[in-house]
Amino acid sequence: MSTYTPELLRECHRKIHPFIHRTPVLTSHLLNELTGATLFFKCENFQKGGSYKMRGATHAVLLKKEEGDLPGVVTHSSGNFAQALSLAARSLNIPAYIVMPESAPEVKKRAVAQYGGSVFECKPTLEAREAEAARIGKETGAIFIHPSNDPMVMMGQGTAALELFEDVDVLDHIIAPVGGGGLLGGTALATAFFGGDCEAIGAEPLAVDDAYRSLKAGRILGNKKTDTIADGLKTVLGSYTFPVIQKYIRTIVRVDEAEIIQAMHLIWERMKIVVEPSSAVALAAVFKDPDRFKDKRVGIVISGGNVDLTKLPFA
Incomplete structure (x- = not known):
């Protein structure tokens, strides 16, 4: 899928609609007052599987199944895509083999x-994850589906923003967190196709700011360390996601760990909803750059709610 069009995104949404929730858009007067902006939260923490990744996983499995016999699917994921692909595959009666790093939260392993x-644990390195997924694919015939760097997955993730644009008349900005780039890339496409004058913006932990640096450098860069509470954002951009982000995204706001925790605490305390740290990065970006968002209508993609309740950073 080298060409992305509004029609393809609409068709993607039509295909996955029977298998996903149309998640609510919530607002908060208090958070509006604190940020000086009018915020609209697209709550993918209420999605099946607990995150937006159900959208991309479902789209990828559906298209693979349309191509012919599908003996199974395999991926490597720290958690949310693992859950999403497992649930999508079960909905279509297809085996799912999930490679997870030993360091992944136990709550996510149990959910898978x-x-x-079927969970297969490995060392917490990309090389180990890729090697184990390749081994499983060779032994079972399962088709590998990348958690983010896949055009079918990225299009699926973009349907969250598509729904937000349908539910909210006008937005000046829409903010999505960025790790591997599937959500931000999909959000950027939906914004370009259906957002009018809206600008899509990325939000990223300062501790793993490879997307910010890659955009500046014009090529994909990695991270030497991955010490961030936002465990879902430790992955790097890929060959499919980076060109889309490079084309449509001008700004990525970086936030530190304290700012992520503060934003997460505010969402829990004031909105009474469960979100994981990666989700809070988008709200943290609004607090980080108040002049950019002051008096603006801002969409915020709450990416997921799969948090380990025994390890809350503010408990």
Whole structure:
């Protein structure tokens, strides 16, 4: 899928609609007052599987199944895509093999198993994850689906922003967190196609700011360390996601760990909803750059709510 069009994004949404939730858009008067902006939260923490990744996983599995016999799917993921692919595969009666780093939150490992995925643990390195996924694919015939760097996945993730644009008349900005780039890339496409004058903006932990640096350098860069509470954003951009982000994204706001925790605490305390640290990065970006967002209508993609309740940073 080298060409992305409004029609393809609409068709993607039509295909996955029976298998996903149309998640609510919430607002908060208090957070509006604190930020000086009018915020609209697209709550993918209420999505099946607990995150937006159900959208991309479902789209990828559906298209692979349309191509012919599908003996199974395999991926490597720290958690949210693992759960999403397991649930999507179960919905279509297809085996799912999930490679997870040993360091992944236990709550996410349990959820994968509960959704019917077969968990294979490995060392917490990209090389180990890729090697184990390749081994499983060779032994089972399962088709590999990348958690973010896949055009089918990225298009699926873009349907969250598509729904937000349908539900909210006018937005000046829409903010999505960025790790591997599937959500931000999909959000950028939806914004370009359906957002009018809206600008899509990325939000990223300062501790893993590879997307920010890659955009500046004009090529994909990595991270030497991944010490961030936002465990879902430790991955780097890929060959499919980076060109889309490079084309449509001008700004990525970086936030530090304290700012992420503060934003997460505010969402829990004031909105009474469960969100994971990666989700809070987008709100933290509004606080980080108040002049950019003052008096603006801002969409915020709450990416997920799969948090380990035994390890809350503000408990």
